Every structure is written in C-alpha cells, then in structure tokens.
C-alpha cells in the first residue's frame with residue numbers, strides 16, 4: 585500500500601520523506617489555507633521534495649475554467665496530479681486531462697457510483713473520504729470495500745486512494761480491504777509505529793544492557 589501525506593506543510597513532508605514514508609502528497613484548498621503559502625509556490629516546493637504524485641486541486645467549477653486552472657497547475661512539475669471535483673464538469677475535465685496523459689485525482693467521492701464514473705473517466709486516482717462518512721454515522725470502510733469490488737469486477741486501473749483517513753485504524757482497515765493508497769495527516773502516519781509493548785520492551789532491554797557495562801560502538 586502506498587502512503588501519501590495529506591498536508592501542504594513542507595517541513596512535515598521533508599521529515600516524513602526522509603523516513604521513507606512518502607510515496608506522494610495530497611493537498612486541497614483547506615490545506616493550502618492552513619499552510620499560509622501561495623498555492624503555486626508551495627506546490628512547486630513540494631514537487632521538488634517528493635518523487636511521487638503531488639495532487640493539487642482546481643478551484644473552478646465550470647469545465648472551461650477548470651481546464652484553464654488545470655493548464656496552470658500542470659506546468660508546475662512533471663509529478664503534478666490534477667485534483668478535480670466529483671461533478672459532471674470535473675468528470676469531463678478528468679476524461680480529457682487523463683487522455684492527454686496527465687495524472688488525475690477525482691476528489692470528494694462519497695458513493696460507489698461516483699467512483700464508477702471516475703474510473704470510466706480514466707481517473708488515475710479516486711479519493712473516497714472515509715472520515716467524513718464516519719462523521720455522519722456511516723462506515724467509510726463500506727465504501728472502500730464496494731469500490732474495490734467494482735474496480736476488480738471490471739479491471740479498472742484507477743487506484744483507490746483512501747482519503748480523509750484520520751486514525752491508524754482507518755489505515756489498517758483500508759489496507760486489509762486492498763485500497764491502493766492511503767493519504768493521511770503526518771501525525772497519523774507517524775502514529776503507525778507506536779505500540780506500548782514496543783516501548784516497554786525497549787525500556788527493559790536498555791536497562792539490562794546498561795547493567796552489562798558493554799558497548800557495541
């Protein structure tokens with residue numbers, strides 16, 4: 585399973601990239617706002633840090649305006665992935681941008697039928713938002729499961745990018761179902777390493793090691 589980091593904070597991206605945790609980055613208008621940076625400048629900086637796809641979202645909603653913004657975003661770097669809303673205009677843009685060879689990420693997916701449309705439009709990635717479904721009392725993982733089954737039934741190559749993943753349990757569940765990618769905030773990705781028995785075991789080993797009086801290096 586590939587890990588994308590869901591942030592526009594370059595320091596956090598650098599830290600996780602050095603750990604080998606980053607196969608790509610996802611951003612959205614809210615994350616750009618949080619970064620306090622200019623979208624084109626910060627996205628270029630992120631593209632220079634990370635080798636994999638960096639999703640940058642259009643903010644226009646009409647087809648022609650989406651395509652104008654997409655042309656600007658596409659010029660940022662070779663590893664840019666154009667993020668498009670799950671609307672008729674967004675899907676039309678996806679179809680044309682994907683057939684022109686651009687990476688595309690269709691975002692704000694909340695149903696299996698929406699994911700089916702995105703795959704038919706040739707999306708590189710579909711982004712079902714797990715956490716936001718959980719927020720309204722549904723189970724985001726049911727959606728991941730349904731999309732996995734539909735994509736496998738028809739051999740769609742669109743990758744399932746489990747988004748709005750907020751907990752380590754979201755990541756585990758998405759991996760068990762077979763989502764191709766998960767995107768999560770830096771803190772959630774780093775939390776994957778934590779287990780109290782690891783900490784406790786290490787503490788005991790180090791205490792015993794100190795008693796030996798030995799040094800390895």
Ligand code: G3P
Nearest residue numbers: 590610715716747748767
């Ligand atoms: O990947 C999409 C993500 O940024 C949305 O996450 O936590 O705002 O639902 P959240």
